[in-house]
Amino acid sequence: MSELIAIRDVSAIVSPGSHEPVISQRSIFIRDGVILGVGDFSLLASMYGQPDVVLDGRKKVAIPGFYDLHTHIAMLGFRGLLVDADRPVHETFFMLSSEMDCETAYRLAVAGALEALKSGIVLVADVFFQAESVAEALESVGTRGLVGYCCINHEEAAHSESEIGRAIEFGKRWRENTLVKPAIAPYSVDTVSREQLELLARLARELGVHLHVHLARSREEMKYTRELTGYTPVLYAYRLGLLGPRTIAAQANIVSEQERFILAQSGSLIAQCPSSSMLEGLPIHAYEYWQLGGNVAVGTDSPSLNDNIDFFEELRLMVYAQRVQLERKVWKAWDLLE
Template sequence: MSILIKNVLHEGSLVDVAIQGEEIAQIEPDLSFVTAETVIDGTDKAIVPSLINAHTHASMTLLRGYADDMELHDWLQNHIWPMEHKLTREDVYWGAKLACLEMIKTGTTFFCDMYWHMGSTIRAVEDMGLRAMLSSVFIDFGDPKKIAHFKARTKEFFAQTNTSSPRVQFALGPHAIYTVSRESLIWLAEFAREHNLLIHIHLSETKREVEDCVTAHGTTPVRYLRDIGLLGPNILAAHAIWLDDEEMDLLAEYDVKVAHLPISNTKLCSGSFPYRRLHARGVCIGLGTDGCSSNNNLDMFEEMKFATLKRKAMTNDPTAMPASEVWQCATSNGARIFGLNAGRIAPGMLADCLLLDLNHPQLVPNHNLISNVVYAANGDCVDTTICAGKILMRDRHVPGERDIVQEVKARVDALLHR
């Protein structure tokens, strides 16, 4: 497929952008000589890279608003996990489709997911045209039968061809150190090295997690993972809140990547993310929404604004986490974490991009586009979403969106009566 975007704002100048296949081919002031299957008038629009959601649980759209205003462990053990136990594969498929719809509507084209019934999420991503890294969940609670089951399931999954789409990547998903045994974590570290896989894990999310780790293992979570050989550049640590200085040094030394989840962390009162200290150490920090039962949406524009404002309020420093840095977390840092040739608008980069409506009230006037994007905009400012050179949304319309919404409503009603 070929697309030509005419007269669009890019880094302060009006240009034409030609997309050929899945890549940006040319950016010039005038590409009128270029022919394309689809021509988009970019007048009063700006082209920017699409957003990368570094940690979520997509099908938890089904649980949006279900169990709010609770402490994390009570929320998980007594409400979320029992409800998730009732979910069918088709429920997960439609929940993931709803998540994909919401992300397309709010400018996200890649998400890193951890959830059950991975085959259902694969189908949803393929159908909706997004990119994703999908984590094979592993939770054994130290039960020998569960350890054997999840090891076998993991080996079986990675021995199969689960998708032909280059838009879908796979990772290992040990849930957390308090739900996965030491034996399994060591085995997963070896399996990841053998198969060149990223390991996606919740880490140091709460004070209780740290205290329980010290009680069980005599050390803190980051040191524990180092001691068993799990730390490395292929680790994506979600949350990473309760860290001391030596642990931050370890994350930097081992080139561990971190997903910052400001809204979820604030809503669940998990703690305060040490952004400045990790950033100063050169740790690559991506931005994510977490799942819809703890956020409660997937709008990365909202996440960017909340991330920077919370840093400023906590530090009493208006220069903390400036707009340019949080924009980088949501774009180029995410691309680095997941090995994507994305995060910038330039020839040769993946054609994963957005057209923002510069007539949207939140983007007027346009003194500084990135400042507007971070501090003023929300997902409604996205007019067009393109992923892998394919238009997923144009003029804020996504094909089939009404059908997805109606199906999810019906499935949630059935789930509550199950």
């Protein structure tokens, strides 16, 4: 039988919404990565036997794993490179990531997954051109993944139509995997044609997978989408039926009050990325989305637009950014854990 592990006398956050969200001086028994029980050490030992390994949990806190709901971990190799780029996404991100070979993407994604794990990230929602490499890397590290096959087909980011076919193959190949799930990821609404956005949205529904899209992330996207469609990115996505509980809308920085309401009401996961947004001088609206009852999530975004993949750092910066922006003290630490 596999090892029985116990964390003894630890304080733990067990369920933020419950009447006893934090427990003290209890033990956690684990086997095969599954928590068997939380409670008194002697009682648990009488139920499950003496543990093979006992970790001293005194003066430590056990917390649930974090979900990083928007990132590009294989961009770790370009850490800091895009910070001062004038058009980081179009001129640099597309160029660097689309030219990367699969072996390099795999190795960088392994390093990225390990760095993420250091701050307690146990699930990564990633968007990348070499989605296969990222999925394999996450599987080898043992980190859960929601990996989006990145699709673009506009002008300077032009990719061939066959990308859609590869996205479908990727979705089918990883759909049954227990650790890494596929997602369909049009890069943004201004880099994919209307026909293909509708096709990808339909594909995601048919495959029963998430749709992951950058949305209203920059002023450039806003300008281009308006010129192209007559709508803002959020209204355009709404009209095309892209929003919903199985959609991750990444960043959603440039939005009106009405658009914040639409996003919150749609049930979409709104992944706010404080570091990369602040680096680009863009506002974040996590607090407003949260107040509207939106599904606010946190993303570390590309390590090339962020100095690290550190979930605690993102939470901290999210509070700082919102307090500066709203000019008042919003949120307490406990609100964020909830």
